[in-house]
Amino acid sequence: MSFTVVSHSDLDGCGDGMQVLRHGDALYVGHYGKSGMGTTVLDVSDAERPRIVDQWPAPTGTHTHKVQVAEDLLLVNEERFQKADEWTAGMVVYDVRRPLAPTRIGRFAGDGDGVHRIVWAGGRYAHASFTPEGRSDRIWGVFDLSDPTEPREAARWELDEDQPAGKRYAAHHALLEGDTAYLGYGDAGLVALDVGDITSPRKLWRLDWAQGGGTHTCMPLHGRGLVVATDEQMTDGPHAPERFVRVIDTRERKVLSVLPAPKGDFAEQPSRFGPHNLHENRAGSYRSNELVFVTYFNAGLRVYDLHDPAQPEEVGSWVPEQDAPQSNDLYVEADGRVWVTDRFTGGLYCLEPEPELAALIRARRAGASTSPSPGAGRAARSSAPSAERPRG
Secondary structure, rough: OOOEEEEEEOOOOOOOOOEEEOOOOOOEEEEOOOEEEEEEEEOOOOOOOOOOEEEEEEOOOOOOOOOOOOOEEEEEEEEEEOOOOOOOEEEEEEOOOOOOEEEEEEEEOOOOOOEEEEEEEOOOOEEEEEEEOOOOEEEEEEEEEOOOOOOEEEEEEEOOOOOOOOOOOOOOOOOEEEOEEEEEEEEOOEEEEEEOOOOOOOEEEEOOOOOOOEEEEEEOOOOOOOEEEEEEEOOOOOOOOOOEEEEEEOOOEEEEEEEOOOOOHHHHHEEOOOOEEEEEOOOOOOOOOOEEEEEEEEEEEEEEEOOOOOOEEEEEEOOOOOOOOOOOEEEEEEOOEEEEEOOOOOOOOEEOOOHHHHHHHHHOOOOOOOOOOOOOOOOOOOOOOOOOOOOO
């Protein structure tokens, strides 16, 4: 099963697209930074003809590659780009009550290397990974938006374990289920935090695994006791270390299964091959606790069915017809239409699932079916790592 391309935009020659989110008729795209562009605003009321209505260049030496939108506010990060000598560190707030005409209203003035990936679904607090002054790498922070014109830091948390030689312990971002935050922490794997009081986060447990590294997104499948975790591929191929997407049983605190890697010669190509991000089941978007959408760099977009979480199955895919694709991030609309960005030159694609896949997407929408409990069905794949190590 596959997808049909509805439209494509080269983002006015700035094709280094990163995070993408929709709000009303507006689509917000952050840029990697190589083009010098920071954020693009598109009118996608006609998905076949997306129209750029505004673009904001990034500050010198800075990439503003992440976007978050809720409750008529848009948050955009500011982070040092590729060891620049001059950069801007912080987080900018825009009023998007008129989605196609954002107005800048506030800014968190950071220090150090700045803010990386933000998570905000509304309410008083956003949270993000950031590198403050005095830290050599990213930690996790909470930011108070009660006055969006003057955001302020409300809490910070970092892993209190020694970093082994050759490893990188760096926070990426956390996704929440109830009072638990599941935080990707680079080579440290997944960290579960108690955020009943988000201004006083407390570590519950940690899990890492063999053949791992660069843990990026840890997405809970609500109500199932499962988290899907991507280990970001950060090395160009060929002969790059393998990176996988795992299904984690949070009750047993172990890896339950590994999603099958795309078939083909992707690993032999000179560009990155491996997972990056997941569609994160945001309110207002497509939500499912069974279907998972993954960007896989040069292997494009992959869709997996986790109805039986011990035996995940690839059920859909799409690879862009361009030189050296690097599919980076994605957003799935409530009806199953997908927006996908390319991190270098490919820009923005709009995809429509073909009929068979569209029917499955509808059937697996949250609330449309009943899922078995973790571990039900067939035994987990033999490729699942055996060296799960929960940490207290």
